[in-house]
Amino acid sequence: MKDSIRFILNGEDITLSDVHPAETLLDFLRLRRRLTGTKEGCAEGDCGACTVLVGRLLDGKLFYETVNACIRFLGSLNGTHVVTVEHLAARNGTLHPVQQALVDYHGSQCGFCTPGFVMSLYGLWLSDEKPARPAIEKALQGNLCRCTGYEPIVKAAEAVSRVRPSTLFDPLEKTRSEIVSRLWAMQTRETITIVSGQDRLIVPGSVEALARVLADEPEATVVAGSTDVGLWVTKQMRALTPAIFINHLNELQAIKTTDGGVTIGAGVTYTKAFEILAPKVPTLGKLINRIGGEQVRNMGTIGGNIANGSPIGDSPPPLIALGATLKLRSATGTRMLRLEDYFIDYGKQDRKPGEFVESVFMPYPAAGSQFAVYKITKRRDEDITAVLGAFYLTLDEAGDVNDIRIAFGGMAATPKRARTVESDLIGKPWNEETVDRAREAFDADFQPLTDWRATAEYRQLTAKNLLRRFYLETVGTPVELKRFEGVS
Amino acid sequence: MDKSTFDTAKVVISGPMHSALKHDSAHKHVTGTADYIDDIPEPTGLLHGALGMSDRAHAEILSMDLSEVRRHPGVVWVFTGKDVPGVNDVSSNGSHDEPLLAETEVEFDGQPVFAVIAETRDAARMAARKAKIEYRDLPHFSDIDGALENGAPLVIAPMTLRRGDAKAEMDNAPHRLKGQMRIGGQEHFYLEGQIAMAIPGEDDEVTVWSSTQHPSEIQHIVGHVLNIPSNAVTVNVRRMGGGFGGKETQGNQFAALAAIAAKKLKRAVKFRPDRDEDMRATGKRHDFLVDYELAFDDEGRIHAVDATYAARCGFSSDLSGPVTDRALFHADSSYFYPHVHLTSIPLKTHTASNTAFRGFGGPQGMLGGERFIEEIAYAIGKDPLEIRKLNFYGQPGSGRTTTPYHQEIEDNIILRIVEELEESADYQARRNAVIAFNRDSRYIRKGIALTPVKFGISFTMTAFNQAGALVHIYQDGSIHLNHGGTEMGQGLYTKVAQVLSDSFQVDIDRVKITATTTGKVPNTSATAASSGSDLNGMAAYDAARQIKERLVAFAADKWSVDPAEIVFLPNRVRVGETEVPFPDFIKQAYFARVQLSAAGFYKTPKIHWDRAAGRGTPFYYFAYGAACSEVSIDTLTGEYLIDRTDILHDVGRSLNPAIDIGQVEGGFVQGMGWLTTEELWWDEKGRLRTHAPSTYKIPLASDRPKVFDVRLVDWSENAEPTIGRSKAVGEPPLMLAISVLEALSMAVASVADYKVCPRLDAPATPERVLMAVERMKRV
Structure with a gap:
């Protein structure tokens, strides 16, 4: 040993x-x-x-x-x-281009956050030669600056991507x-x-x-x-x-894709999950990029997000709406259960002593189905969820709701299905009238709390409105604020 | 360049006034070598402190059992208010209403009641949680409504500003309306939290490193709690990791605790609260409730304003008097109120004592003023910008230049700035486009607003408008600079060094900027009220003037030339026909026994203020600016984006355009945070529940406007003879962000076809935006 x-x-x-x-x-x-x-x-x-x-x-x-x-x-x-x-500057004191750009563009004022920005921009520099603004902003989601208003930092990040001399000193390359x-x-x-x-x-x-x-x-x-x-x-x-x-265990970081879905090891980080999920299910990709900052996504795992049983953990609702199953393991073997059954009550999960989450299987949305997930927060990025709604819909040939699974975070003590709403919708024509009528059913499914993230009233109203947003999206009239063209 | 020689062939020096020099510490910031107090090599035997904090909003302390705390491994000393050798008080204004450690009664959740000193920080923090304190709860009121309902006392006498007869005008004017606005507070969220380290010296001496904007006050407070004279206390600060007003008085308690423990234990002691403790224990920007009544005519011209400004001050007075005063001073924003009656209501509440924060009440006053404009604009169906222009102060002689505090505005440039921005930002066309967009868009709505800033510069407490500097030139020609201002990131050290570089015509790297210390420049004012470079720049200029006068007299004598023939050129001095390199010149002056050191001094002229009468000239001059912001909101969720912001801001003749642009951009984004996502939330027990970045949301890079164009007014010069004819820049840009709130308001107003003022309060979180949309739907 x-x-x-x-x-x-x-x-x-x-x-x-x-x-x-x-x-x-x-x-x-x-x-x-x-x-x-x-x-x-x-x-x-x-x-x-x-x-x-x-x-x-x-x-x-x-x-x-x-x-x-x-x-x-x-x-x-x-x-x-x-x-x-x-470790960044050369021995002779020459600054790394990332550092030099921050100096040249006046990217520091009080300077206390600056080493952190240097490292985040350096991480970006290593992985992306020509980052566009969305990539820069994503790389900086986990860095707070109270002085500069960020503009000079973003400009420095853009500038450094333009200058990349081949003879450059880079300690890691x-x-x-x-x-x-x-x-x-x-x-x-x-x-x-x-x-x-x-x-x-x-x-x-x-x-x-x-x-x-x-x-x-x-x-x-x-x-x-x-x-x-x-x-x-x-x-x-x-x-x-x-x-x-357990974060060094490569076995827990396996991602296995099949035609029907993907098995994500419990130790897969958000960043790695994004790489595999974003191309397959873009709405999930968008969600993952709003979980924590880059640093948290590089550390935090899908398994941990499930295992800790948070009512506002962001991955369970979409996974539940997609019908995901969980694989638990112990010294005596493994067992599978539906993810939604794992969450029993606040702080209480169906995990027995000696068991750990090994992986989660997420089926891909079926052909012809519609799926979306929306996260509502006070600040768009790096904020903990106030309300998160996930919607999975299949229509029959007549355009009636064949099946719909709706799961919310932030609305109850656990991630929870909106069963009454679902049953209100199933079998009905998928139109504005049906969606409007189902609003009342939310009151049967959820009695959310008021806290510093949102009032109960706002949570309930927003949850109802998210169903409408989903409807609009499914009929081809998305409601979207776009920070960058083509990127929401 | 070889640092040991001066380049005497230069045409211009590096770093004169008005040049876009980099921050003096930029290189150290990016390499992680800029030392903050927690980075200073620790003295041998250093001990660490932690706070024991109240968990009640208001309660009597029945008993305190600290035995478990004392028994915790590593604990060296646990102390309470009874152990304070001097006076158990850290009030910044001498009113003795702020115990360092509460003894009999706690008045807010998070109030320090005892302190633990231990061998490690972890041990101190863990031990602090083991106290058993028995309380008897008392009724608490933690917000403005609660305080008003309970008839809470005021922490200081209110101030009233009055001109004309507002009440009579209400009856006479064609229109009148009443309204109310809630304005949230704001946490400073300096990235470096509060911290102090004290090292005991001989006899009664103690040296304190404190992250403070006001070393002289720390010196005074440490003397006060230790019962020692100020000459025994030295306070040092090289730099802060952000201040924003949050380190004007709020460092007192940490420095006092560290100093008490250091003297008692004869060991160095450091106090660094955790972020949550920092946010719970220290004060914030005041939130306000503004009740207003307006009288105006069909054109939208204001006839009278009658308003009260109730503020959540917290449990003690701290700076709440001058903060609420400044709210009233800025209640006029940029507008002439022919008849006006304004009163402050500085309420005591059971919360941490609210304090200075960039703008110092001015933002709240000004935001109210802009709400008045909105009210009138929506009431008569006009573009708010039109109403603004109609009500701007006039030029001297117009009869529209008197403020509610009876100061005449003589340097008014707001109309020119607003019109230039209106043009360059293409405001009118974009407003039309926004209205057209909203007509066709069911769920996403847009808004645009162009708002002005006029901010009065000077401490309203006249005595604070003084500063000192100490300048030495050593035999090798290198210059040592010290002044009373502190560096919190705003670039003050760089600007003042530029003043010296300019005065002596030497490259800026010949000027050594040294840490602020009470031992070199005494009786300094807080680096606050945007006054840092105005005051300290002039003090340094004065010191340089004295030395230069001596040098000129010396040279005139030695070389037998007329003093007019002695000119300071880049890194050299021309004496008649000859040019002498600066270091040689200095060496010769030394041998001629010329005093090469001087203490400079400056006090702001002209200003005076009579608070009781509500009359005077509290401000030396005004800084102006304007911003135009466009936003989009989602009416299903209240989420929004800032699509574009254009800013034109007045800093007079900029001492350093790079630093000033940085102040404008940063100030704007900080103001935007205050008005959008930064929400302080107390629960029913009076506990602040947003006390860390996980719950309190300041702007991120992705929150800043998608298009962000910031320019300085290139034609402005300060009408007053300030240093280089520059203007103060720290606070005024924060209020440029009012354009964001009003643009959001317009987007909301579109839901009811702009017929009703949405009365969108601050902070306009997505929730507040959505609820305002819902109100508009019910109109």
Whole structure:
């Protein structure tokens, strides 16, 4: 059994056997290493001041993703390459083009958010040679700036895409192959266990090992992307022991597509899910790009989003409307259930001790069907849902509703089907009158709450209006605010 | 360029006044090497503090059991208000209404009641949660309605501005109407939270690093709580990660706690609250309830305005007096009110004490003024812009230049700015297009609005309009600059360095900008009220003038030339026929025993204010601007987009156009956040539930206008002899965002064919927009 984790920090190999399960990457950087370029702005993954890159091997390929160091646990970094802002400029002080552009375009004022912006733009620079404005704005969804109004930052991002000298110093392009081999050497199929005082962190070497560990430790906290669990620590100061880190398990990150649908491993991040789902189901792609910021999408997983049972988690309603099934696994085997049956009540899911979510199967919308999902928030991007509605419709030959499945988030204690509305619609002609008549049925299905995101009244009214929006879309008159031509 | 030599062949220096210089720390910002207080290498044995906070809006403290807190591993000291060596008070205005740590009664959820000092920050934070405090709940009122219904006391005497006879005019005018507007508050959301680090010194001395806009006040407060004189306290700040007014007084408690613990324990102590604690414990922009009655004629010309401005001030007075005063000073926006009666109602509420925030009440006052225009425009069926122009202040001699506070407006350029923007933004054609679009669009509606800004510059507290600077030239010709202003990102240090660079005609990299410290320049004012470069720029200019006078006298004597023949050229000095490189010139001055250091000073002329009488000249001059915004809304959900914003803004003769454009863009987007998605929400128990970025939504890159064109007025010069004839820029652009709210309002109004003023309140969240649409449907 191994008792240390290994990763690369900028250029340096790090081996740690004194890691507390709740120790964040940000605290490690700032407190232990005095790498103070990475800042704490919120400690909840919303402001991006702590953005760093994490390089990891997936299917043998090394790629770098922006993450929030504030809610990324050190225990989740085995076999990765952590890159901080201190790594970007050349030794002789020459700025990286991304940094230079921010200087040239006056992209910093108070400067506190700036290292985070540098890292997000660097992440974009690595993955997109000529980002258009929508891509730039997407890359910056997880970075807050209170001074500049963003305009000079966006202009800097555009400018840097135009200048890309071949002789350029880039710390990651230059060392890519060397880093790959160093990371390969760090991969392990052995389970890592680190004990510190009363606390333990476990990094299982395989999915089988995960099942065994969980059988022995049914009370353990399974941590994948830590975009939720991270806040238990930073905000609620909860002890996290034993903690089982699973985000390195490539088996859980498998995506299997068949003609009828796709099986998404529980460890698949939103970013990776987007890549596969957006071309198949564009409305889902749009939704995924409004979950968290880029850093959160690079960490957060579909499995975690389901497993934590949030009534406002964004992926369950569309998955329920599409008729998704969940695969749960334990040391004794696997079982399947309909996703909508998994959510029992607020904070209560049908997951037995020792079980974990292994994958979810999402059937593609059938030919001739209509499907859409709409997320309503106070701020368009990087905001938690007030109301989310997913609609799946099939019509018969006469144009009557053959089947409709409507699922909402933010309207009840769990993600929930609008059964009364559905039955009101089934068998009726799909027209404005039918849709208008069904509005009343919402009151039977939902009694939403008032909170800081929205009042009950707004939630109910919007839910009804979303059905109308769906109707309009199905008959070819979409109602859409377009920030960019062709992009909503 | 070799940093050790001066380039004396230059035609112009780098970085004179009016050049678009980069922020002095830009290079450090992008490399992560700009040090904020939490980044300073920590002294050996540093301890960390955490707040123990009330979880009641209003309650009597019956007992406090802190034994579990003390027992928590790593805890070194736990203290309460009783342990404060001096006065247990951090009120910024000397009114003693703001205990550092509440002792017998808590008056808001989040109020500090004790402090924990521990070996690590985590230990301090965890221990703080283990307190057992017994409370007896008392009735609370956390919002304006609750405060009004309960007859809440006022935190300070209200102010009234009066001219003419508004009440009589209401009866005489052809039209009158009454209305009400709710204006939400705003969290500063500086990216770097509050933080202070204190290091104890010999005897009674203590040095404090504080993220503050007002080092002199921190110095005063630390002396006050420790019962030591100000000369024992040194406060330093190199830079803040944003301030926006939120660090004018709100740093007091953290600096005071760190200093008390440092002196008691004889160890360095750092206090850095978590974001949630910061947002719960510190004050915000005041929300307002404006009740108004307007009298006007068929043309839309205002005859009289009678309005009250009730504000949620929080549990103590803090800056609420001057904030609510400034709301009244800006209730006229850019308009002449022939008869006017305005009163503030600064209400005490059981919430954190609201405080300074960019604009300082001005935005709320001005927003009310723009609502008045909207009301009149919809009432008589005209374009609001037409009503605006009709009511603008006139030029001297027009009889339409007197403000409600009896100051004459002498520098009015608003009509020219508005007309130029109307033209360049193609307002009329686009308004017609918007109306045509709305006619054909069932669910998506558009709106457009062009709104003006006129903002009075100066602290209304006359004494604050003073500043000092300290300038040294060393023997090698390098220059050391210090002044009383603080750097929070606004580029003040850069601008003041430009003043020196310009004065001595040396490249800007010869000027070392040093951290603000109470030890070098005493009795400074807060860097606030947009006054930073006006005041400190002039103080630095004065210091440079003194040194230059000595240098000229020295050179005239040494080279026997007329003083008029001594000219400071780029990096050199021409003395008669010869040119001497600047460092050589300085060296010779040194050997001639010329004092190469000077303390500069400046006080703003002309201004005075009599609050009780509601009369005076509180402002030295006005800064102007205008913005035109176009928006689209979805009438099914209330969601919206800002399609385009055009801005023309007046900064006089810009000291630094790059920095000023940045202030305008940033101010606009921050104002847009205030008026759109930034919503503070308290529950029925009086607890603020939006206290982190997950729940409190400031604008993102994707929220800024899709087309965003910002220009400075290129023909404007300050009518007053300010530094380089520039104008202040910090606050005024925030109010350009009023154009967004009014454009949203127009889009909503289209639902009822523009026949009714939608009375869209702020912040116009999607919910408020949708509910306004629903109201329009019922018209």
